[in-house]
Amino acid sequence: MLRLGNIRVHLGRFRLRIHRLHVRPGEYRVLLGPTGTGKTVLLETIAGLYAPRQGQIVLNGRDVTRTPPEHRDLGVVYQQYALFPHLQVFDNIAFGLRLRREADSRIRKKVEEMASFLGISHLLARRPGNLSGGECQRTALARALVLRPRLLLLDEPLSALDLLTRDRLRRELQRIHANFGITILHITHDLDEAFFLADRMTVMRNGMLLQEGTPQAVARRPATRFVAELTGTKNFLPATVAADGTIMVREMGPLDPGLMTTPPRAGQGEILLTFPSWAIELGAAAEQGSHWWRGKARVTDIRRTESQVELELARGDAVRLHTTLSRREAEQLPFRPEPGATVRIAIGQNDLHWLPAGEE
Numbered sequence: 001m002l003r004l005g006n007i008r009v010h011l012g013r014f015r016l017r018i019h020r021l022h023v024r025p026g027e028y029r030v031l032l033g034p035t036g037t038g039k040t041v042l043l044e045t046i047a048g049l050y051a052p053r054q055g056q057i058v059l060n061g062r063d064v065t066r067t068p069p070e071h072r073d074l075g076v077v078y079q080q081y082a083l084f085p086h087l088q089v090f091d092n093i094a095f096g097l098r099l100r101r102e103a104d105s106r107i108r109k110k111v112e113e114m115a116s117f118l119g120i121s122h123l124l125a126r127r128p129g130n131l132s133g134g135e136c137q138r139t140a141l142a143r144a145l146v147l148r149p150r151l152l153l154l155d156e157p158l159s160a161l162d163l164l165t166r167d168r169l170r171r172e173l174q175r176i177h178a179n180f181g182i183t184i185l186h187i188t189h190d191l192d193e194a195f196f197l198a199d200r201m202t203v204m205r206n207g208m209l210l211q212e213g214t215p216q217a218v219a220r221r222p223a224t225r226f227v228a229e230l231t232g233t234k235n236f237l238p239a240t241v242a243a244d245g246t247i248m249v250r251e252m253g254p255l256d257p258g259l260m261t262t263p264p265r266a267g268q269g270e271i272l273l274t275f276p277s278w279a280i281e282l283g284a285a286a287e288q289g290s291h292w293w294r295g296k297a298r299v300t301d302i303r304r305t306e307s308q309v310e311l312e313l314a315r316g317d318a319v320r321l322h323t324t325l326s327r328r329e330a331e332q333l334p335f336r337p338e339p340g341a342t343v344r345i346a347i348g349q350n351d352l353h354w355l356p357a358g359e360e
Helices: 039-047 089-099 104-117 133-145 163-180 191-197 215-220 225-230 283-287 327-331
Strands: 002-011 014-023 028-032 054-059 074-077 151-155 183-188 200-205 208-213 235-241 247-249 253-255 269-275 280-282 291-304 308-315 319-326 342-348 353-356
Touching: 002 039, 014 039, 014 208, 028 039, 028 191, 039 054, 039 074, 039 151, 039 183, 074 133, 089 104, 089 133, 104 133, 133 163, 163 183, 163 191, 183 191, 191 215, 200 215, 200 225, 208 215, 208 225, 235 319, 247 269, 253 291, 280 283, 280 319, 283 291, 283 342, 308 327, 319 327
Parallel strands: 028 183, 028 200, 074 151, 151 183
Antiparallel strands: 002 014, 002 054, 200 208, 235 247, 235 269, 247 253, 269 353, 280 342, 291 308, 291 342, 308 319
């Protein structure tokens, strides 16, 4: 559906360098990266707003690298909606159809059908200044989708919305994808958004693509520490791999390489052992089942949200561990998790992963 090869874009000091990107037909692809990493530049290069110095953009089997934006058969929805403030919702949605010189009867039918699908039929006579953020974003989606593009580009479409509206529109995007079967490339810095929506996810940093796969695969097997941290991993333990393959973890002791899906090679030297927060068990659960390590740790910090409790635990002076519990799980612990408390913990054998030390 969409293929990019060896794309280079220079904007001042910023460099976009995309070796390869392939989005399959009907796929919901999320591009995840921090603010300022070049996600919008990549999206606008695909849309035709920036001309690459080199490389090729192929859309549905056609080279569109030098094709004007209006002839690329794609739709774009931005974070700030980009609606025409002087036009009613009907006319905003109809704008692209009128540029195509479609008959008025067909325009009215298509606009009304799309407005009904997105639940904004009652807004057609209003202007954007009289709409909520969610209503504006639905209008922007309708304006893009009414043209039935082959590819829909979404530039942080939910980041300007409140939490409740954001959750509703996430589900709306799922419904759009399921009903239209449209290929979507959605850029965001929100990990929850990526996990909720993506068939596949690509991680981006400093104008380059670092890793791609299903969200679960990228999170469980990150290629670098940056990818690990971006996808939610907080546990990094310094370790050393000896010449005989033995893994010695600082403040923890030896680790059997056989417990790892892909153990490091013998003599690898310094590495970082990583694992998800839910691999750490506390209290009675730490005494049951198979674990790589059991011992004691000191509670150094607690962060509470409406639904979760995150504990930071210390082993020695240099090692920090993180685990997250639901509020109910925290309340059922046989001890009160307060800073300074010493607790028994265990680390499960599954999902142990390693990264080269010192590599970002």
